[in-house]
Every structure is written in structure tokens, then in C-alpha cells.
Amino acid sequence: MLKNLFYNKKVVPWIFITPFLLFFTVFKVWPIVYSAYLSLHEMSGLNTSNFVGLQNYFEVFSDSDFLKAVWNNTKYMIGTMITLIPIPLIFAVLLDSKHCKGKNIYKAILFIPTLTSLVIAAAVFKILLYEGEAGIINTIIGLFGFSPQKWLISPYLTIPSVILIATWRWTGMNLIYFTTGLTGISQELYESASIDGANMLQRFFYITVPLLKPIIIFVATLNLIGGYKLFTEVFMLWDGGASPGKSALTMAVLLYRTAFSYFELGYASTIGFVMALIILVLSLIQLKITGFFNEEE
Amino acid sequence: MFLSSIKKVLVLSVIIIFGMLFTVSSVSAQTEMDMWTFVNAHAEFYEMMAENWNQENPDRAITLNTQVLPFNQMHDKLNIALQTGMGAPDIVDIEIGKFPGILENNAETLVDLSSVIDEYRDDILEARLAPYSTPDNKVYGIPTHVGTYLMYYNVDMLEEAGVSIDDIETWDDYLEAGKKVSKDTDGDGENDQFMLAVPSEEASAFDGMSRQLGSNYFDQDGNVILDREENIRTLKRLKDYVYKYEIADVVTDYHEQNFYNALNNEKYASIFMPQWYMIRFTDFMPDLKGKIRVRPLPAWPNGEGTLSTMGGGTGTAVTQEASDVELAKEFLAYAKLTREAGVKIWTDLGFDPIVTDAYNDESFQEKFPYFGNEKVMLTIQDLQSEIQPLYFSDLLTRLRDQLNEETLYEIFENGGDVEKNIKEAAEKLRAEQ
Numbered sequence: 233m234l235k236n237l238f239y240n241k242k243v244v245p246w247i248f249i250t251p252f253l254l255f256f257t258v259f260k261v262w263p264i265v266y267s268a269y270l271s272l273h274e275m276s277g278l279n280t281s282n283f284v285g286l287q288n289y290f291e292v293f294s295d296s297d298f299l300k301a302v303w304n305n306t307k308y309m310i311g312t313m314i315t316l317i318p319i320p321l322i323f324a325v326l327l328d329s330k331h332c333k334g335k336n337i338y339k340a341i342l343f344i345p346t347l348t349s350l351v352i353a354a355a356v357f358k359i360l361l362y363e364g365e366a367g368i369i370n371t372i373i374g375l376f377g378f379s380p381q382k383w384l385i386s387p388y389l390t391i392p393s394v395i396l397i398a399t400w401r402w403t404g405m406n407l408i409y410f411t412t413g414l415t416g417i418s419q420e421l422y423e424s425a426s427i428d429g430a431n432m433l434q435r436f437f438y439i440t441v442p443l444l445k446p447i448i449i450f451v452a453t454l455n456l457i458g459g460y461k462l463f464t465e466v467f468m469l470w471d472g473g474a475s476p477g478k479s480a481l482t483m484a485v486l487l488y489r490t491a492f493s494y495f496e497l498g499y500a501s502t503i504g505f506v507m508a509l510i511i512l513v514l515s516l517i518q519l520k521i522t523g524f525f526n527e528e529e
Numbered sequence: 530m531f532l533s534s535i536k537k538v539l540v541l542s543v544i545i546i547f548g549m550l551f552t553v554s555s556v557s558a559q560t561e562m563d564m565w566t567f568v569n570a571h572a573e574f575y576e577m578m579a580e581n582w583n584q585e586n587p588d589r590a591i592t593l594n595t596q597v598l599p600f601n602q603m604h605d606k607l608n609i610a611l612q613t614g615m616g617a618p619d620i621v622d623i624e625i626g627k628f629p630g631i632l633e634n635n636a637e638t639l640v641d642l643s644s645v646i647d648e649y650r651d652d653i654l655e656a657r658l659a660p661y662s663t664p665d666n667k668v669y670g671i672p673t674h675v676g677t678y679l680m681y682y683n684v685d686m687l688e689e690a691g692v693s694i695d696d697i698e699t700w701d702d703y704l705e706a707g708k709k710v711s712k713d714t715d716g717d718g719e720n721d722q723f724m725l726a727v728p729s730e731e732a733s734a735f736d737g738m739s740r741q742l743g744s745n746y747f748d749q750d751g752n753v754i755l756d757r758e759e760n761i762r763t764l765k766r767l768k769d770y771v772y773k774y775e776i777a778d779v780v781t782d783y784h785e786q787n788f789y790n791a792l793n794n795e796k797y798a799s800i801f802m803p804q805w806y807m808i809r810f811t812d813f814m815p816d817l818k819g820k821i822r823v824r825p826l827p828a829w830p831n832g833e834g835t836l837s838t839m840g841g842g843t844g845t846a847v848t849q850e851a852s853d854v855e856l857a858k859e860f861l862a863y864a865k866l867t868r869e870a871g872v873k874i875w876t877d878l879g880f881d882p883i884v885t886d887a888y889n890d891e892s893f894q895e896k897f898p899y900f901g902n903e904k905v906m907l908t909i910q911d912l913q914s915e916i917q918p919l920y921f922s923d924l925l926t927r928l929r930d931q932l933n934e935e936t937l938y939e940i941f942e943n944g945g946d947v948e949k950n951i952k953e954a955a956e957k958l959r960a961e962q
Contacts, residue, residue: 276634278612362787385781385942472601476730476781476942478934492605493926495634 288502309459311395324410343404354468387479413447563618578864619851625842633923659918670844674880676803707776740838751922756955803840
């Protein structure tokens with residue numbers, strides 16, 4: 233009987249994917265379903281719950297902390313769009329040039345930050361960004377005549393500080409995406425453009441950028457998602473995410489502390505769902521605008 | 530064929546399970562206890578106390594398995610373990626700020642320790658139990674230390690400015706002394722040497738002064754009292770030190786290397802913090818050796834309030850999951866409430882114990898070269914009678930976040946209005962009650 237089962241073409245595939253399905257259901261589907269359930273309840277700890285319908289959802293949109301967090305995430309996301317697309321793109325083009333020597337060394341140097349532990353990186357940046365005159369970054373900007381800045385204290389500089397770290401950390405990764413994209417562009421295009429008299433800038437804007445568009449969209453989408461999920465940097469730079477004036481409070485930090493410091497699992501689940509919804513909607517809008525859904529011409 | 534093999538497996542597993550039960554029961558002469566903490570030194574302390582316990586109680590010996598986990602991770606893990614009823618240790622250190630929240634959600638999974646504490650009640654500073662107790666007088670945590678609030682003066686700086694520290698009796702005297710010692714040393718028109726640093730991202734300074742007045746965050750029933758007149762008065766005074774009299778500088782907090790360096794470089798002539806800050810001085814500020822003196826806090830003018838209060842702390846709890854709840858309770862009381870334990874808390878951990886009699890041990894007579902060869906622990910002993918109970922509620926974490934991230938920052942860093950900011954914070958918290 234067992235033998236027949238193993239030879240049945242309809243049943244066997246299911247048997248093979250059962251382990252995966254089991255794990256997927258237990259560790260992915262179930263938590264989502266359960267947190268949807270939690271988001272409709274007021275929880276006191278894990279064990280006592282009180283059904284409140286959509287009240288948590290109404291509350292979230294009038295919660296000043298949450299709105300502040302969304303705005304902080306947005307500022308950070310815009311910041312990473314400004315730094316993390318042009319900078320790696322320019323590096324990629326420069327490293328792709330045949331005049332560049334020792335490409336691999338540069339690539340390695342730029343890629344190393346991606347491999348470092350974020351926890352350690354944040355600790356190091358905490359020292360670099362020290363607000364006193366003796367702070368390393370303050371010393372550097374002092375050479376150019378700027379006065380020392382309170383990087384991690386002034387509410388205007390907290391998000392820029394996080395963007396600085398993100399730029400340092402993710403430039404290498406995006407560089408890899410762009411470099412891979414560049415290898416797909418045929419050299420003949422550049423040659424024929426040169427013959428037609430296009431200069432370097434024209435070749436960059438009329439050949440490189442349009443042909444890299446799918447990669448740019450991909451990187452921009454990653455930036456968007458990463459921007460709204462920001463957690464570790466903030467959590468590490470300010471112990472437990474306690475940034476001055478809540479100027480770097482993010483949705484994920486708020487979710488974490490609502491769940492694990494204030495023990496309000498219901499409300500925390502609601503924050504999680506709204507956060508996922510924001511990311512989903514914005515990603516769709518972005519992909520729509522950039523023409524990702526257009527039929528291939 | 531298939532069925533019979535299932536039978537075999539079943540029979541085998543039953544044999545194995547029974548076999549395991551048998552071995553466990555025959556080996557367990559010593560009771561195994563798991564303990565979690567977030568401080569290495571605490572783990573070593575409990576291991577040592579377990580050895581002493583075993584020598585004195587060979588028939589009830591325990592094997593203590595301590596585990597040191599990072600601060601946040603340990604508290605999160607504990608909370609989840611207690612809520613799910615799986616995986617919690619027998620004994621656990623819980624930081625005072627985390628205690629009320631964890632207790633609120635897990636009161637039935639933590640053990641009421643009153644029965645073992647009662648035996649020692651007259652021999653300890655009972656006020657210290659309040660933060661770990663519920664209004665119905667159940668006690669869920671045994672404190673590690675008193676955390677007596679003290680003023681640490683840099684006597685060199687003050688003498689140079691012509692101030693004798695023993696003339697500072699009230700906060701008004703402190704202000705006058707501050708005016709003399711605070712000055713502009715590099716001639717840029719702004720003070721760069723101060724009497725004090727006020728933190729904008731932690732409440733230590735506010736806590737010390739408002740608790741002297743018997744005020745702070747919550748009343749005995751857990752109601753928010755943040756906007757009480759005493760608190761407003763405290764914050765106004767601190768804000769005036771910064772903005773009106775310019776005797777205080779604003780820093781983020783007292784617990785980072787940059788601040789230790791500033792103290793070490795004599796930027797600030799004093800700081801008031803609990804007793805355990807002594808260890809920060811000796812560990813991180815070597816250049817101040819011989820220059821620091823420990824004194825009671827200045828009194829509020831008009832003789833109001835006390836000369837000290839308590840600050841910080843760790844409550845050690847027993848969970849219902851303990852393999853032997855009664856044994857765990859007794860061991861914990863032994864490790865923290867006996868005279869011997871009190872002495873060891875001072876000699877091994879460097880904390881001011883809650884055991885009153887311990888202060889009569891000769892080790893408390895020690896003179897500290899770092900603190901001007903004074904018998905610091907005797908000053909602390911004299912202050913024990915000044916310490917009043919302190920009450921918390923499960924809103925503590927939320928309240929601390931609110932103060933550290935918004936309210937104190939607004940008041941001290943931005944010079945915001947005290948009354949407006951503190952009232953807003955109190956209202957926001959009451960809405961959560």
C-alpha cells in the first residue's frame with residue numbers, strides 16, 4: 233500500500249514538499265494570521281485578551297508617536313534615495329571604465345562595510361559622531377571651518393546621521409547590483425554613440441541610465457522597503473532606540489517597544505500591519521510610476 | 530508487519546522514558562537551579578553564595594547554573610518565558626525599571642516572597658522593598674542594594690573657588706557655591722567649568738531631588754503624580770541652574786565614556802548619584818583619586834524633605850517554574866538578606882546592602898584613598914534612616930521613555946516651559962492608565 237503511494241504522481245510531490253509546507257505554515261503563515269487576530273484585540277500580556285474590533289487601527293492613525301515615526305521613516309527613506317542611488321551608480325560607472333586600475337581592490341573596500349556587523353558599526357559610529365570638539369567627525373569638518381555639531385543629540389541631525397551610516401554601509405551592495413547591470417550593456421552601443429559624437433555625459437544619460445532602469449527600480453524599491461523597516465541602527469545608536477525628542481523614532485522601534493517594553497501585543501500587531509500596508513502601497517505606487525508594470529515593448 | 534513494528538517502537542519508547550525517569554530520580558541528590566542575570570559580577574556572587582549554602586545545608590544542597598545574558602535580551606526572553614509558561618529559570622535578576630511591567634503581566638507566574646522576607650523584616654531597610662511590592666503587600670523581588678543617593682564633590686575644584694564643602698547644607702548653598710566655581714576658562718564668553726551637569730536623556734538628577742521631597746512618578750496606588758508641585762519645583766530649580774545661573778551644563782546621560790572623561794578632566798565640580806556610582810569613579814576616572822568627597826545631598830531650603838533617597842536597583846525573583854519553589858525562596862533570602870550576605874554584597878559587589886546590621890562589620894570601616902581617606906560607608910550608614918519608600922506602576926517604562934526622550938529633553942536641552950511639558954507628559958500617561 234505504501235509502495236503505491238510513493239509511485240502515485242499526484243501524491244508524491246506533496247510528500248516531498250510537506251516538510252517545507254509545514255515549516256512555512258508554522259513559522260510564516262501562522263504568525264501572520266495570529267498577529268492579525270491580535271491586532272483586533274487589546275492584550276494584557278499573552279494570556280488575557282479583549283476583542284476591540286478596529287479600535288487599534290483608528291488609534292494608530294491618531295497616535296502622535298506613530299505619525300512621528302512614519303515621518304521619520306519617510307525622511308530617512310528619501311535620504312537614502314538621494315545618496316544610495318547616485319553614489320553607487322557613479323562608483324559603478326567609474327569602476328567599469330577601462331582606465332580604472334585595481335578594480336577589485338576598490339570593489340572590496342567598498343563592499344567590506346556591508347559585511348560588518350551592524351551592532352559593531354553603530355558602536356563605532358557612536359564614537360565617530362561624538363558631539364564634543366574632540367569627536368572625530370567634528371574634527372574633520374572642523375578642518376573645513378565648520379563648528380562642531382551635536383550629531384546624535386540635535387533633532388535635526390539624528391536622521392542625517394543614520395543616513396550617513398546607511399550610505400557607508402550599503403554603497404558596496406548597490407555597487408554590486410549596478411556593476412552587474414553594466415556588464416549587460418553592450419559595448420557596441422557606446423562605440424557607435426562615440427562615433428556619432430556623443431560625449432561622456434551624453435553616453436551616461438542616454439545609454440547607461442535608460443538601460444540600467446530595471447536595476448535602478450530594483451535598488452529604489454529595496455531602499456523604500458529598507459527605509460520603512462529601519463530598526464537596528466536606531467536601536468543601537470540610542471540605547472533601545474531612545475533618540476532625543478523622538479527625532480529618530482521609527483515604526484519598527486515603536487513596534488518593538490510597544491510589544492516588549494509596554495507589553496501591548498495587540499496594539500503592536502496593529503502597528504506591524506499598518507507598517508506592512510504602508511510599505512506595500514508605496515512600493516506599488518513606485519513601481520507603477522516607474523513603469524515596472526508596463527508591457528515589454 | 531507494519532503494525533507490529535509500530536508496537537515495537539512504542540514498547541521501546543516506554544522503556545526508555547521510564548529508564549530516564551529512574552536515572553533522574555536516583556541522581557538528583559542536589560537540586561538543580563537555573564538563574565538568569567545580566568551582570569557578570571552578580572552571577573559570580575550567587576555562585577559563591579550557593580557554595581556557602583551547600584556547606585551549611587549539605588542535606589539541601591543546590592547546583593546553581595547561572596547564565597549571564599545581555600540586558601534587553603534577558604528581560605524580553607524572561608517575559609516571553611513567563612507568559613508562555615515554558616523555559617523560565619528558577620531564579621532571576623530583574624532590573625528595577627523592568628520590574629513593574631513584568632510583574633503586572635506575570636504576577637501569577639512569579640512567587641510571593643513575603644514568607645521568607647518576614648523573618649528578616651526588622652533587620653533590613655524595609656522601604657527598599659516597596660518598588661518590588663504590590664499594594665496588597667506581596668513582595669516579588671529581593672533588592673540587591675539601597676542605592677543611597679549621595680553628592681560627590683570634587684574638593685580640589687571647590688577649594689580653589691574658595692568653597693568648603695561642609696558649608697553646603699541646602700540647595701541654596703549649593704547654588705551659591707556653584708556660582709563661585711562655574712567659570713569661563715577659555716575666554717569665549719561662555720562658561721566651560723560647571724558645578725554640575727544635568728542629563729537630558731535620563732532622569733537621575735530629577736529623581737534624586739524630587740524623591741528627597743517624597744515625590745517622583747507614582748503614588749502608593751500607582752497613580753501618575755508626575756505633575757505634582759514638588760516635581761515642578763525640582764525641575765524649575767534644575768532648569769534655573771542651567772539657564773538662569775549657568776552653574777550647570779546639559780549632557781545626555783551619566784553613563785558613557787565621554788561623560789566620564791569630562792568628569793575626569795574636571796569640567797564638573799560635583800554630581801549626585803546613588804552609591805553605586807562610586808564604582809564608576811574608581812573604574813573610569815583615575816585622575817580624580819584623592820579629590821572626591823562623598824556627602825549627603827544638600828537639603829531643600831526650609832528643612833523640607835530628606836537628605837537622601839534610593840536610586841537604581843535589581844530585584845531578584847523566584848518563578849513558579851522553579852523545581853523547588855520553597856528551596857529557591859530560602860536560598861535567595863540566605864543569599865541576600867542574612868548579615869553575611871549583606872557584608873558580601875559590600876565586599877564582593879561594592880554595593881550598599883539593605884541589611885542594617887551588616888554596616889557594623891569591620892569591612893565597612895574601610896578608608897578610601899580615592900575618596901580622601903574617608904570612611905565613606907559610615908556616611909552612607911547614617912543616611913539609611915533618611916530613605917523613604919518609592920512606588921512604581923507598570924507604566925514605569927512608558928514614563929521613563931517619555932521623560933528621557935521628550936520631556937527632559939524639551940526642558941533642559943531646549944529650555945522649554947517646565948509646567949507645560951510636565952503636565953503634557955502626565956496627561957499622556959494618565960490616558961494609558
